[in-house]
Structures are given as structure tokens and as C-alpha cells.
Amino acid sequence: MCGIAGWANLENKPSQNHNEAVLHQMCERMKHRGPDSEGLWLDETVALGMRRLSIIDLHTGEQPVYSEDKSIVVVMNGELYNFREVRNDLEKRGHQFETQTDTEILPHLYEEYGDAMLEHLNGMFAFALWDKNKNKLLIARDRFGEKPLYYGVFDGKLMFASEPKVLLANPSVKTAINTDALRSYLSFDYVPAPHSIYKNIYKLPAAHLLILEKGELKTRRYWNLTFHKNGDVPTIEKAADELRELLADAVRMRLVSDVPLGILLSGGVDSSTVAAFATQFSSEKVKTFSIGFEEDSFDESKYARQVAKHLNTEHYEEKLSVEKAADLISEIGTWLDEPLSDGSLLPTFLLSRFVRKHVTVALGGDGGDEIFAGYPMYFAHKVANIYGAIPQFLRNGIIEPLVNNLPVSSKNMSFDYKAKRFVAATKYDAVTRHHSWFGSFSIDEQQSLLNKDILTNTSGDIYKDARDLLKITDAPTEIERMQFLDMNFYLAEDILTKVDRASMAVSLEVRAPFLDPRIAQFAAALPLEYKLKGSKGKYILKKAVAPLLPKNILHRPKKGFGVPIAEWLKGRLNPLMHDLLDAKRIKNQGLFDENYVRKLIKEHESGAASHHKQLWTLLVFQLWFDNFMKKD
Numbered sequence: 361m362c363g364i365a366g367w368a369n370l371e372n373k374p375s376q377n378h379n380e381a382v383l384h385q386m387c388e389r390m391k392h393r394g395p396d397s398e399g400l401w402l403d404e405t406v407a408l409g410m411r412r413l414s415i416i417d418l419h420t421g422e423q424p425v426y427s428e429d430k431s432i433v434v435v436m437n438g439e440l441y442n443f444r445e446v447r448n449d450l451e452k453r454g455h456q457f458e459t460q461t462d463t464e465i466l467p468h469l470y471e472e473y474g475d476a477m478l479e480h481l482n483g484m485f486a487f488a489l490w491d492k493n494k495n496k497l498l499i500a501r502d503r504f505g506e507k508p509l510y511y512g513v514f515d516g517k518l519m520f521a522s523e524p525k526v527l528l529a530n531p532s533v534k535t536a537i538n539t540d541a542l543r544s545y546l547s548f549d550y551v552p553a554p555h556s557i558y559k560n561i562y563k564l565p566a567a568h569l570l571i572l573e574k575g576e577l578k579t580r581r582y583w584n585l586t587f588h589k590n591g592d593v594p595t596i597e598k599a600a601d602e603l604r605e606l607l608a609d610a611v612r613m614r615l616v617s618d619v620p621l622g623i624l625l626s627g628g629v630d631s632s633t634v635a636a637f638a639t640q641f642s643s644e645k646v647k648t649f650s651i652g653f654e655e656d657s658f659d660e661s662k663y664a665r666q667v668a669k670h671l672n673t674e675h676y677e678e679k680l681s682v683e684k685a686a687d688l689i690s691e692i693g694t695w696l697d698e699p700l701s702d703g704s705l706l707p708t709f710l711l712s713r714f715v716r717k718h719v720t721v722a723l724g725g726d727g728g729d730e731i732f733a734g735y736p737m738y739f740a741h742k743v744a745n746i747y748g749a750i751p752q753f754l755r756n757g758i759i760e761p762l763v764n765n766l767p768v769s770s771k772n773m774s775f776d777y778k779a780k781r782f783v784a785a786t787k788y789d790a791v792t793r794h795h796s797w798f799g800s801f802s803i804d805e806q807q808s809l810l811n812k813d814i815l816t817n818t819s820g821d822i823y824k825d826a827r828d829l830l831k832i833t834d835a836p837t838e839i840e841r842m843q844f845l846d847m848n849f850y851l852a853e854d855i856l857t858k859v860d861r862a863s864m865a866v867s868l869e870v871r872a873p874f875l876d877p878r879i880a881q882f883a884a885a886l887p888l889e890y891k892l893k894g895s896k897g898k899y900i901l902k903k904a905v906a907p908l909l910p911k912n913i914l915h916r917p918k919k920g921f922g923v924p925i926a927e928w929l930k931g932r933l934n935p936l937m938h939d940l941l942d943a944k945r946i947k948n949q950g951l952f953d954e955n956y957v958r959k960l961i962k963e964h965e966s967g968a969a970s971h972h973k974q975l976w977t978l979l980v981f982q983l984w985f986d987n988f989m990k991k992d
Contacts, residue, residue: 567584726859
């Protein structure tokens with residue numbers, strides 16, 4: 361695992377700040393991603409740099425790597441799990457290798473297949489490849505976006521890096537807040553690709569490549585999940601058997617490491633599945649790690665302990681208290697260079713820091729909910745369509761007033777919280793409704809929150825990119841279309857970004873077996889009812905792993921990696937909230953309406969409403985603003 365950075369001049373001539381000192385300065389800004397070594401390469405117009413966290417081939421796996429004649433240069437962040445099979449094939453075709461590292465297959469794959477090289481990769485990656493002979497730069501990101509890649513054009517150069525703060529370390533980069541992206545952040549809790557919170561800095565979307573050739577930039581998608589059903593539908597038993605084999609192989613491939621490795625175990629079905637297969641392939645006792653909460657309704661550590669005992673793993677556990685959370689928030693603010701208000705960032709960072717004391721690589725269960733329809737929101741779409749058939753006078757006159765008057769609870773995923781968000785979003789189309797359930801501020805709420813100038817100068821069509829994305833999928837049902845959106849938006853730009861930033865902040869590599877493209881494609885081609893059966897998500901997954909896990913683990917309700925933010929904002933974090941969301945500060949900032957923010961705080965503190973999600977989203981934004989935007 362590493363971090364990469366660099367640039368290429370749009371014109372074939374030297375430019376300002378084109379020197380090794382600037383490239384080194386950028387690499388130093390991401391030393392946390394690769395504390396073991398630095399690799400720099402420059403010619404007259406191109407610069408490639410990287411920081412390395414040594415995982416595979418500890419002694420000779422330095423980067424950049426080259427083709428035999430040194431005409432192709434590559435730097436990569438990530439892991440290529442099928443590199444041994446690909447290397448064997450390339451050697452049969454006459455290619456010669458100097459190291460045992462996975463990265464070295466890339467220049468040879470490019471020589472053999474050109475841009476189509478990406479079809480041969482199974483892994484998580486972001487890489488940059490320079491072809492000297494063609495004066496061509498190719499940048500690519502993996503199929504699901506496990507590894508990040510940001511880019512922009514400044515001073516006549518295409519610049520790229522694993523994190524925005526690395527770009528900001530280059531003197532040529534001047535930027536400001538992208539206010540359209542701000543509106544997206546308020547809606548989604550993150551900024552979906554291809555935009556970022558910074559003007560003129562973009563994210564390369566998952567499954568995309570960017571090519572710079574002859575001064576022209578082009579991006580295109582190189583892979584897309586298809587929901588097309590080929591031939592006869594397998595029986596549920598046959599499908600479960602095939603899925604079990606795919607899962608086993610995906611975990612086996614991701615256990616390859618030259619450094620200590622463990623499993624992130626929440627006690628849910630997904631992480632427990634990964635742990636179960638890991639115990640089958642590991643020659644040593646598997647290490648598992650979990651995080652617990654002092655607040656009982658949020659704590660799932662007892663389930664993790666049960667699974668660890670069932671699988672006979674060497675189990676480690678850490679507790680997150682409000683005191684630890686308060687300390688973590690200020691620390692996170694120093695490295696979170698794009699606002700991300702997923703509350704589970706806190707326990708993910710704490711868990712990563714705890715795990716890193718014992719191992720350098722960890723496997724997790726990310727992707728299972730999106731691929732196998734595990735989120736309750738998927739079933740909620742079924743209910744919403746039924747609810748929409750109820751006469752409007754009954755909905756508006758009786759049901760919604762009753763729901764909105766339910767007593768406020770701060771427990772994890774409480775009934776009143778879910779019911780209020782459900783009825784508030786049913787008036788919208790499916791795309792808006794879906795993201796209103798996930799996100800913080802609805803379109804209507806933004807009218808009250810945002811400064812008039814922001815509203816005037818930004819687009820109110822916040823979900824346009826999501827609707828446009830649906831034009832390229834063959835998903836046949838509304839729920840499968842929402843799954844496709846979640847894989848491209850929520851999974852890539854929230855879940856995987858959260859895991860990447862939190863783990864790489866402490867130099868821990870996290871791998872996700874569920875994101876093996878073979879598993880995702882297999883699941884997409886199954887009938888929806890194999891994944892969402894009635895109200896039960898992950899039906900086929902649970903059937904496949906039933907022989908491996910305790911029954912109560914398979915059938916307990918989903919809780920998610922929730923955090924007791926609602927109570928924390930009334931207690932230990934209350935002073936921080938009042939400081940960051942102070943009315944004078946908000947007014948001087950010129951983005952939000954200070955009276956509306958004050959109203960949210962007052963209603964939350966009094967218990968009249970639970971605005972913890974909205975307040976946390978604003979608080980995280982202010983942390984980011986203070987660390988990365990505020991001018992002295």
C-alpha cells in the first residue's frame with residue numbers, strides 16, 4: 361500500500377515548479393501512506409513520485425518500476441491480487457522481471473495489451489503509467505474505488521495525487537471551495553466523484569482511466585457491472601454453493617502478504633464471513649479485531665466475541681468512549697482533507713490505530729451490503745411504493761402528523777428516527793428519496809440553511825449526476841438501480857474513502873474480499889429475490905455461509921457501525937459544537953444562515969427534535985474548513 365503523486369506538462373516543454381524538491385515536498389505530505397521509503401522519477405516534462413508501505417517483496421519491491429527498455433515507468437498505490445497468475449502468463453510471452461513485486465506486472469501488461477491492460481487486473485489500485493515513446497500518461501483507478509485518485513490542471517500541468525492535501529503541497533495549486541460540491545456534501549455526507557470540495561480538483565471515478573496524450577485529456581469508464589441474466593437461473597442451492605467457492609477464493613487471494621495480517625471483525629455477517637474463510641486458509645491462528653461502545657444500543661462487541669470464539673481466533677478488542685471520541689475529532693481534523701460526515705469514521709480510525717499495533721494488513725467486510733442488498737433502505741423502497749398508494753389526505757392529515765410527533769430517542773437506529781426520515785422522503789422520486797434516507801440535509805432544508813448567494817450561484821439539481829449514472833446501467837428493477845448507485849456513490853466515496861483515510865492515516869492496509877469483481881458480477885446476475893427476499897437482505901449470502909457461522913449471527917437485525925453522536929452533542933462534545941457552529945463564526949464565514957443553525961442546535965439540545973446528523977455534518981465541515989481552507 362502506498363501513495364502516489366506527480367504531474368505531466370500539457371505542452372512538451374519544461375514549466376514552473378518542475379523539480380525534484382517540489383515532488384519530494386508532495387510525497388512528504390503523504391508519508392503516512394508509505395512510511396517505509398520514497399521513490400522519485402523525473403524527466404524534462406513528467407514527474408512521478410510515491411511513498412511505500414512495504415507489503416509484498418519487502419527487499420526489492422521499490423518503485424517506480426519499469427519495462428525492460430525503461431521506456432515505460434509506473435507508480436502504484438494498492439495491491440494486485442492476481443499478479444502471480446498474470447506474471448506467469450507474461451513470462452511465457454517473453455517478458456522479463458527484476459523483482460517479485462506485484463506492481464512490476466503493469467508496464468509489461470501495458471506493452472502486451474495497451475489500455476486494455478485493466479481487463480486483466482483483480483485488485484485495488486490507483487496507478488500512473490508514463491509511456492516515453494508515445495508521450496502518453498495513463499492514470500487508472502480500480503473497479504470499485506478502493507484506492508483514491510485526485511487530479512487537476514494547474515500552471516499548464518496535469519497534477520495527480522492520492523489525497524487532495526498532496527496536491528495542495530504543490531506551489532502551483534491554488535484553489536477555493538467548490539460551492540456546488542458543498543451542496544452535494546450537505547446532501548450525501550460526502551462529495552461524489554468526479555467532483556471534490558475544491559475548485560478545479562477532481563476525483564477520478566471508480567472503474568475509470570484518464571489519458572493525457574498530445575496535450576489532450578480524456579477520461580472513460582473501462583468496466584461496468586451488468587445485471588443481465590444469462591441463460592437459466594440457477595437454483596438457490598446451486599447459487600449458494602457457487603458463491604461460497606467465490607468467497608473462499610477471494611479471501612484466499614487477499615491473504616497473501618509478507619507482513620503480519622488480521623481481520624476486522626464487527627460480528628456482522630460480512631466480516632464474520634471473511635473471518636470464517638480466513639481461518640480455513642491460514643497456517644497460523646487468525647488474529648481478529650473489534651471495536652465496542654460504552655453505550656449499549658450501539659455496542660456489538662459481544663457478537664464479535666461470539667464469532668471469534670466460534671472460529672477459535674486470537675481476538676483483540678478496544679472500546680470507544682465519548683472521551684476518546686473527543687480526542688479523536690481534533691486529530692482527524694488535521695488529516696481529513698475533504699469533509700466526510702460518516703460518524704463511523706471515528707471508530708474506524710480508532711480501530712485502525714489499535715489494529716496497527718499488531719498487524720500491517722487487515723481484511724474487512726466492506727461491500728457486502730451494496731452487493732447483496734443488505735441495507736434496510738432497499739426494502740424501504742418497497743414500502744414507499746405501497747405508502748404512496750395511500751390517499752394523500754390520510755398521509756398528510758393523519759399518518760405524518762402522528763409520525764412527526766413520536767417521542768425523540770437517541771438510541772441507535774430508533775423507530776422514531778427511521779419513521780420520520782421515511783415519511784419525509786416519500787414525496788420525492790426514487791433517487792432523491794434514496795439519498796434523503798442516507799444523507800443529512802434535504803433539498804428543502806438547504807433552502808433554509810444556505811446563504812442566499814450560495815443558493816443563487818449553485819445548482820439545485822443536486823442529484824443530476826446520480827440520475828445520469830442510471831443511464832448506463834441495465835439494472836431491471838428500482839432496487840437494483842439503487843444498488844448500482846450505492847456501489848458508485850456511497851460505497852466508493854463514503855465507505856471506501858472512510859476506510860482508506862482512517863487506515864492509511866496510521867499506515868494500515870485494509871483489503872475487501874467482497875469487492876472481488878467476480879463476486880459482484882455473480883450477485884448482480886442473480887434474481888433480486890435471491891438477494892432481497894421479502895424484507896430480508898443478503899438472503900443468498902446467508903445461505904452460502906450458513907455452515908460456517910452461528911445461527912444468531914446470520915439472523916440478527918442489522919445495526920450498522922453507528923455512533924452515539926446525538927447524546928455526545930448534548931454532553932462531552934457540546935462545547936466543541938458551540939465553538940465550531942458559533943453564530944458569529946457562521947455569519948463571518950458567509951456560507952450558512954446562522955439563525956437556522958442556531959435553531960437546529962436549540963431544538964436538538966431541548967429534545968424537541970434529533971438533528972444530530974445535520975449538526976455533525978456541519979461540525980465536520982467546520983473542522984475541514986479550519987484545517988484546509990481558513991486563511992490566517
